[in-house]
Structures are given as structure tokens and as C-alpha cells.
Amino acid sequence: MFDVNEIRKDFPMLDGSKHSFNGKPMIYLDNAATTFKPYSVIEASNQYYKNESVNAHRGDYDIAYQVDKKVDEVREKIAKFFNAKKIEIVFTSGCSMSMNLVAFGYGFKYLKSDDEILLTEAEHASNVLPWFKVSELTGAKIRYIPLTKEGRLTPENLKKVMNEKVKVVSVAQVTNVLGFKNDIKALAKIAHEYGAILVCDAAQSAPHMKIDVKDLDCDFMCLSAHKMCGPTGIGVLYGKFDLLKITEPFMTGGGDNARFDMCGNVAYLEPPAKFEAGTMNLAGIYGFGAAIDYLEKIGMDNIEKYEGELHEYAISKLSTIKDLIIYNPTADSGIITLNYKGVFAQDEASYLNSHGICVRSGEHCAKLLKDILKVPATVRVSFYFYNTKEEIDALYEALKDGGNYLDAYFD
Amino acid sequence: MPISINPQMMREIIMDHYNNPLNKKVPENISEYKKIRMDSDSCIDDITIYLKIVNDKIVDACFDGIACTISTASTDILCELVKDKSTKDALYIVEQYKNMIYEKEFDESALDELIVFINTHKQAARIKCATLGSTGIESIIDGKDDK
Numbered sequence: 001m002f003d004v005n006e007i008r009k010d011f012p013m014l015d016g017s018k019h020s021f022n023g024k025p026m027i028y029l030d031n032a033a034t035t036f037k038p039y040s041v042i043e044a045s046n047q048y049y050k051n052e053s054v055n056a057h058r059g060d061y062d063i064a065y066q067v068d069k070k071v072d073e074v075r076e077k078i079a080k081f082f083n084a085k086k087i088e089i090v091f092t093s094g095c096s097m098s099m100n101l102v103a104f105g106y107g108f109k110y111l112k113s114d115d116e117i118l119l120t121e122a123e124h125a126s127n128v129l130p131w132f133k134v135s136e137l138t139g140a141k142i143r144y145i146p147l148t149k150e151g152r153l154t155p156e157n158l159k160k161v162m163n164e165k166v167k168v169v170s171v172a173q174v175t176n177v178l179g180f181k182n183d184i185k186a187l188a189k190i191a192h193e194y195g196a197i198l199v200c201d202a203a204q205s206a207p208h209m210k211i212d213v214k215d216l217d218c219d220f221m222c223l224s225a226h227k228m229c230g231p232t233g234i235g236v237l238y239g240k241f242d243l244l245k246i247t248e249p250f251m252t253g254g255g256d257n258a259r260f261d262m263c264g265n266v267a268y269l270e271p272p273a274k275f276e277a278g279t280m281n282l283a284g285i286y287g288f289g290a291a292i293d294y295l296e297k298i299g300m301d302n303i304e305k306y307e308g309e310l311h312e313y314a315i316s317k318l319s320t321i322k323d324l325i326i327y328n329p330t331a332d333s334g335i336i337t338l339n340y341k342g343v344f345a346q347d348e349a350s351y352l353n354s355h356g357i358c359v360r361s362g363e364h365c366a367k368l369l370k371d372i373l374k375v376p377a378t379v380r381v382s383f384y385f386y387n388t389k390e391e392i393d394a395l396y397e398a399l400k401d402g403g404n405y406l407d408a409y410f411d
Numbered sequence: 412m413p414i415s416i417n418p419q420m421m422r423e424i425i426m427d428h429y430n431n432p433l434n435k436k437v438p439e440n441i442s443e444y445k446k447i448r449m450d451s452d453s454c455i456d457d458i459t460i461y462l463k464i465v466n467d468k469i470v471d472a473c474f475d476g477i478a479c480t481i482s483t484a485s486t487d488i489l490c491e492l493v494k495d496k497s498t499k500d501a502l503y504i505v506e507q508y509k510n511m512i513y514e515k516e517f518d519e520s521a522l523d524e525l526i527v528f529i530n531t532h533k534q535a536a537r538i539k540c541a542t543l544g545s546t547g548i549e550s551i552i553d554g555k556d557d558k
Binding site: 344345346347350353354361362363376377405406408409410 | 421425481
């Protein structure tokens with residue numbers, strides 16, 4: 001039984017007495033940036049620091065063995081969560097590092113000057129800038145799959161630009177500004193027909209829906225724990241094992257090799273260990289494991305369903321405000337991108353802050369999304385499963401007077 | 412706050428400089444100007460400030476770009492204030508303005524309309540916005556130039 005009021009008790013950040021504005025509890029609607037952590041996650045990370053604070057990899061004593069075992073267990077847990085194999089789960093510092101690992105470890109290694117990389121204009125910087133680097137280093141060309149007028153990526157549009165030169169198609173499963181869900185399974189099938197790989201940026205999808213990597217048949221998938229109730233500084237790269245085997249570790253050092261000599265001969269360990277040089281964020285891994293447990297307890301299907309209800313409720317209320325422009329009313333996620341007519345996004349976000357509502361204003365660089373949003377900046381509201389309809393009511397009440405944004409500066 | 416100016420007037424001054432900035436333009440003889448691009452790392456403001464300095468005197472000051480109300484209005488007023496001043500006097504204005512923003516002692520007589528930003532400290536997230544222009548002007552006078 002999904003009971004949001006019970007769920008909220010699990011999160012110290014949602015303890016209304018902690019962050020209040022004029023006696024009212026803070027309302028956090030910036031969940032696409034990061035999410036709050038339940039007590040169980042914080043406790044799990046603390047468990048490492050308080051009771052098992054030693055290094056992983058080949059410990060010769062009992063506690064070190066415990067840490068190795070725990071890292072292994074969490075890896076297994078994450079693998080099951082996404083229907084992957086344990087050896088296909090690489091720990092990284094987060095989605096950005098995962099994307100960079102694919103770009104440099106695979107893209108830079110295998111792409112040639114005639115090759116093409118396909119992205120869309122709705123991608124996050126983490127799924128654009130690493131490919132810019134690969135393009136700079138290899139001469140491979142970056143092209144953008146056209147989006148629909150609404151801003152969606154369709155399999156038909158991918159087909160239109162697909163050709164034998166394309167080696168990588170790298171797209172988000174849920175886009176971070178417009179919140180549209182892409183049909184990764186259909187996109188991967190098309191990419192594979194032309195011999196390209198499909199890289200899935202799951203930063204905005206993994207926290208909100210069930211993902212089965214085998215069903216999607218994506219080749220790589222990147223995500224961060226902190227957007228799904230887990231700690232910061234830890235994330236995952238999933239890769240099909242055969243691809244991980246031929247991917248270069250772009251960071252090397254202790255813990256990722258079996259042996260090496262001074263002549264430069266190195267025997268790297270098998271994946272995932274070959275990508276995990278240096279001491280990992282062990283407390284982060286402990287916490288990530290607890291986050292997966294927590295999400296499983298609530299149920300990803302319940303989360304997706306509840307967030308859908310929140311979204312529908314929010315759109316039905318907000319769309320009655322005459323001067324509010326909503327850019328993605330049909331989004332398939334809890335992301336609502338908006339502007340108040342005539343008000344710069346950052347001014348509106350600051351105004352909401354003065355009402356105790358945390359949202360984010362964002363800029364869209366010259367090319368990306370310009371044709372769809374037709375504005376340089378927007379306000380992004382993003383929900384998670386611990387948000388409530390009452391919070392949306394408060395957002396609605398504040399936005400009704402959204403034109404009087406300088407109130408924030410004087411009251 | 413001086414008795415002569417009330418919140419409603421302050422609000423109008425800010426909105427006026429935001430909606431109809433006097434100094435928001437790219438200068439025609441751009442090569443005669445020193446410029447600096449102030450794209451904040453903590454917010455979405457992105458403005459370029461241009462100063463034409465001849466013999467330690469600021470002959471012209473203007474800016475262009477995309478920014479919020481507080482950044483735009485404060486930069487516009489600052490440009491107006493530093494024009495036709497020596498760089499030394501301009502730095503004095505910038506210093507007094509920053510003192511006000513950071514709640515230190517300040518010389519109100521140097522600030523003119525900039526006094527409307529006296530409430531900035533109440534919204535800590537806006538300090539960066541309110542000081543984007545002053546930081547840029549200060550950097551150019553100190554010798555920085557994004558050619």
C-alpha cells in the first residue's frame with residue numbers, strides 16, 4: 001500500500017521542523033537535480049564509516065573481507081534491479097563519469113574520422129560534451145536526430161538519419177528538460193540494424209521506473225545513485241559484458257590490474273574490476289545498496305504510477321493559470337518546464353524560493369532545444385514519490401501571483 | 412533605508428532599469444572597449460560588460476546578454492554611475508556597493524539609485540546576481556580584458 005505520509009517519515013530532509021519558511025515546511029521540487037535520502041541509506045553509509053571503515057580489494061583480515069563481500073552484494077543487488085549480470089555492473093562516481101567512460105573507453109578507442117555519433121538536442125551536457133571530445137580527438141562527426149515539434153525523439157526520426165557510418169547512438173531514456181520518455185528498445189533495435197551501439201542515459205529514468213536492460217537491449221547504460229535516494233559520488237555504468245571486455249579503462253591504477261612490469265606490460269583484470277582503479281566510494285556503495293532496497297520495498301511500478309498521478313494533478317491545476325507557459329504538458333515523467341509570461345526564469349525561481357519552494361531555473365544553450373522552447377531559460381519543477389498534492393497546491397497558489405515576483409525582494 | 416525612498420519606489424526603479432535599460436547594448440566601436448564576459452557558475456546569468464577607458468577615465472560603460480532582473484538592473488545603474496568617472500572613483504562606488512550588499516558600513520552618498528538593492532542580503536541566492544556587474548567592472552579596471 002503506497003502511503004505518501006508514511007513514506008515521508010523515512011526522510012530526515014522532509015522533517016518539516018528542519019527547513020521551514022514562515023512556519024511552513026520547505027517544499028522540494030528539484031528532484032531531477034538530486035533526491036533526498038531515507039534514514040536507511042544514511043545509516044548504511046554510516047555503517048561503513050563507523051564499523052567497517054577499511055579498504056576493499058584483497059584484504060588479509062576479517063573486516064576487509066566484510067567490505068569486499070558487501071561491495072559484491074551491492075553489485076549483485078544492482079544487477080538484479082536492472083536485470084543485468086553482476087559482471088556487467090561497473091561502479092563509477094556517477095552518471096557523468098559513466099558517460100565519460102563510454103565516450104573515452106569505447107568511443108575514443110574505436111571511432112574513426114568518417115564515423116558518426118548521433119545525439120539529440122534534448123540531451124544533458126553529460127551526454128553531449130564527452131562526445132564533443134571524442135569528435136575532437138577522432139574526427140568523428142556529431143549529428144542530431146531531429147525531434148518532433150513537441151520535442152520528442154521517435155524511432156521514425158532515428159531511421160531517417162541512420163546510416164552505415166553511425167557507430168554510436170547516445171540518448172536519454174527520459175530527457176532532463178522536457179521529461180519525455182524515449183522508446184529505448186525500439187531505438188536500440190534500429191541502431192543495431194546498422195551495426196551501431198545504443199548508449200542509454202538513464203539518469204532521469206532509473207529513479208522513476210522499472211528498467212530491464214536485457215529487454216531494452218541497450219549496449220551501455222549510465223546512471224547516478226543520488227537521483228534515486230542514494231548517496232552522491234556513486235553511480236553505475238552497465239555494459240554488455242562483451243563490450244566491457246573491449247572497452248579501455250580510462251582511469252588506471254591500483255586495484256584494476258593483476259600484474260604489471262616496468263617494461264609497460266600490464267595485465268588488466270576482467271570487467272568490472274578493470275574500470276575500478278583506486279579506492280572506490282565504499283560508503284557510497286553501502287548507501288546505494290540501501291537505496292535499491294528502499295526503492296524495491298516501495299516498488300518501482302508504484303513509484304511510476306504515483307508520480308504520474310502527481311503530474312496529471314499538477315498539470316490540471318497549473319494549466320488554469322493564464323499567464324503560465326507550460327512547455328511540456330504531455331511529459332511522461334514528473335518534470336514540468338515552465339515560465340511565467342514576461343518573467344525571467346531565474347526571477348521566478350527566486351520568487352518561489354521566497355515561498356519556500358525549491359525549483360531550478362535552467363539555461364538552454366544556443367542550439368540545444370532552441371527550436372522547441374524558443375526561450376533562453378525556463379523554470380523546472382520536478383517531483384519524486386515523496387511529494388504530495390498539497391505541495392502542488394502550494395506551488396499553484398504561489399504561481400498564481402507569479403507576476404509579482406519582486407515581492408520576494410522586498411517582503 | 413533612507414526616508415525619502417520607499418519599497419514601492421525601489422521596486423519601480425528596479426523594474427524600470429530591467430525593462431528599459433539605458434546601457435544595454437553592444438558598443439559600435441567595440442575595439443576601443445575592454446570587455447569581460449560574466450557567465451555565472453551558480454546561476455543562469457550571462458552578460459558581457461564593456462568599458463571604454465581613456466587616460467584612467469571611464470568614457471563609456473555598457474553591457475549586453477541575458478540576465479535576471481536583479482543582475483540587469485544593478486549592472487545598468489552601475490554603468491550609468493561609473494560613466495564619466497575616473498577609474499578610482501568608479502572603484503570607490505563599486506566598493507561601497509559591495510559593502511552594502513555584504514551588510515558592512517557603506518557610504519550611501521556614493522550609491523545613488525544602487526540603494527534599491529539594499530535588501531539583497533535577505534535573499535542570499537541573489538547576491539551573485541546583484542554583484543555580477545560590479546565584479547565585472549572591477550575586473551576590467553584591474554586590467555582584465557576578454558579579447
